[in-house]
Amino acid sequence: MSNNSGITLKDVSIWFGEGEDRVDAVIHASFDIKKGDAFGLVGESGSGKSTILKAITGLAQNWSGSISVMGQDLGQQRSLEFYKTVQMVFQDPYASLHPRHTVDHVLSETLSLHNADNVDHRIVSVLDDVGLGNTFRFRYPHQLSGGQRQRVAIARALILEPAILLLDEPTSALDVSVQAEILNLLTDLREEHNLTYLMVSHDLAVVGHMCSSLAVMNLGEIVEVLSIESMRTMTVEHPYTRQLLEASV
């Protein structure tokens, strides 16, 4: 395995339930993301794209095949150390923040879980990084707009200084003008911190803006992996990719 591999999936199948209730969410998925790259995963609802993120983070337990992150193969359990490398931003900023916890509480909890020092300084600096000043530090989620909440969620993911960020439809719950702000923020952060992105989205334009290559999923299978260039020029092979592109333009 090469040194500059960020995330590699080989022949990964993911399922829910056992026996008769078994539902195969992802079937034999393979792809490779280099360190520092931004990779998109597109597909319609139920195509299994979010499930792949769940398997990487350990939220989905039933999977086979091999997943490796930064050159290390993952087992069934995730260590505390793993979460310092890989963090995730969820789709709905209205659901991903605890309604009774202030921004300060959310961020300091993460730090205390990892026994970090310099807590005050790190909270202030990460809030600054995501474009929220110190004035937001003691607010509750209900005192924040959708875009501000998503910034808090990004701050939570960044405060441990991970190398890889998994983005699960990070802007689909937001207005377009706010989406632009968040996407710009993500672009800047990737440059500053040399991050690797794996971004799940149903919006081809968003993936086209953020990523350099992408995988198209349909009914649990990856039907095509292609570069953004070939998507722009419509030089695609699989009919489903073409159908998706045509519907999006």
Place this chain on the structure above:
Amino acid sequence: MEPILEVENLEISFPTRAGVFEAVRDISFSLGRERLGIVGESGSGKSLTGRSILRLIKPPGILSATKIALHGENLLDFTEKQMRNVRGHRISMVMQDPKFSLNPVMTIGSQIIEAYRLHSKASKKQALKATLEMLDAVMIRDPERVIRAYPHEMSGGMGQRIMIAMMLIPRPEILIADEPTSALDVTVQKEVLEIMDKLVHERGMGLIFISHDLNLVSSFCDRVLIMYGGRIVETCRADRLYEAKHPYTRGLLNSMPHLDNPKTRLEVLKRDDDWANQPSVSGALLMDDTL
């Protein structure tokens, strides 16, 4: 074109502890036999505007207007009983998520039939026949099976087509569609819109299409009202939306990523307090509008 619906000086406000919050502020518009899009971001008042036409503003919200007239009859003068006859019969509404609009413990058929018989004197048999025809019209392949099914057995796209069937079966004059396709996948979205378009067109109805999606509104509607902070800031022909002049509309258009026009950074909308403070533009249908 004769207007079907005229709304004048509509205001919706909510008293809060910090003072009165004006969600919709003095807007006027009218609707002919056309597809009128209302676009805006969350909190712009577009959904409340749609609901206010049916007088569905829940307390403590307060609705006031000079008139909301359907064919010249002011709906504000109607009793609650008369309004019930208007809702669903003369003006119908399709909401964003069909899951919340359909009763989970009734079969789809019985819900559509009930909706139909509420407003017409049709016999059960006639209602059933009309239901099957309607489901056929929304391109549901196996209507006999679908009428015996329960809502949870339907996919999102099917559910939304069923909602459209249910809303259109009493032959309303106006259909209000509030983000009818934003919960659907892109490929399904197209299908549902085509069906809705065809039926609205065939029946000569007026359609109010509420959405946050500028691309969708521009390709699907005839005329567009752009709302910001409870006011109409601009109105234009839908196919000329990309030539819109108001800085807010321009800002929204520019902040979208485009597949065929890659940029390293997206333009960020710079909000101006003036936009919300300037008086609303009239959204009235002009007699010389050639659509």
Place this chain on the structure above:
Amino acid sequence: MTHNSETAQNQHNQSLHSWLLSETPTSRRQAKLSVIYHSWLAFKSNPMAMAGLVILVLLLICAAFAPFLTTHDPFEQDLALGLSAPGENGFWLGSDNLGRDIYSRLIYGSRITLYIVTLVAVMAPIAGLFIGTLAGYLGGWLDFVLMRITDIFLAFPRLILALAFVSVLGAGIENAVLAIVLTAWPPYARIARAETLTIRNADFISAVKLQGAGPLRIIVRHIWPLCISSLVIRVTLDMAGIILTAAGLGFLGLGAQPPSPEWGAMISAGRKFILYHWWVATMPGLAIFVVSLAFNLLGDGLRDVLDPKGKS
């Protein structure tokens, strides 16, 4: 001069008010106090709930200052003055068959009522919260075992089960409290479990898992705060039932023992005279009624303020 200080006072109140309502708190303390203040404002606007609160505060005052509020020693007997009607012989609410002042006994009895209510309100919901969240979050066989135990407890009528416990443990207030706790926790466990099931798959729980938090931390720090409000509401609404159960045990002679002025026991003692000396049983009955009502009103008000589902 006074005018000036009044304005200063006003200004001070005004600034405290806006400090508490600030949308941009600058410290942990301000954020926390602000939430409490918001709830208080919402609660204050509900007159019925305020009425309940006022009654309960009066009850607290009665219990705390009983020696100063009473006119007689609650245990002092004077058989010659037995069964005096209200207002007669200096007994405001009459006297019982042993010539004890009913008013004074009611005031002292409020201490017993509060004692029972507090102990039950602290123990039963905490037991229920612990069992319910554990079962709901961890699931699997633990959930099965804990919930079947809960079902077994729920299968008995509360008073009968409490009776059985008291007869095993022996009569007395402490044992009555213990018996009530043993019969009161299962509904709380059910509520806590149901809340946990809806919360445990929420994104914010997944998010904190991805920060590396273990199950215990998630339950205590993230799930409990969201369950507590519905439990508090339920407990307040159950208070009336708890008071009545305690009174019922007292009435049956299994709770507080004579000569203790427990309200239920007082009703029981007055039962024999109810036809000709109505006040002996009626006065403690009224006390139970007023306090139970107050708890119900308070519970209703708290539901409006605390219920997270009512808020957007």
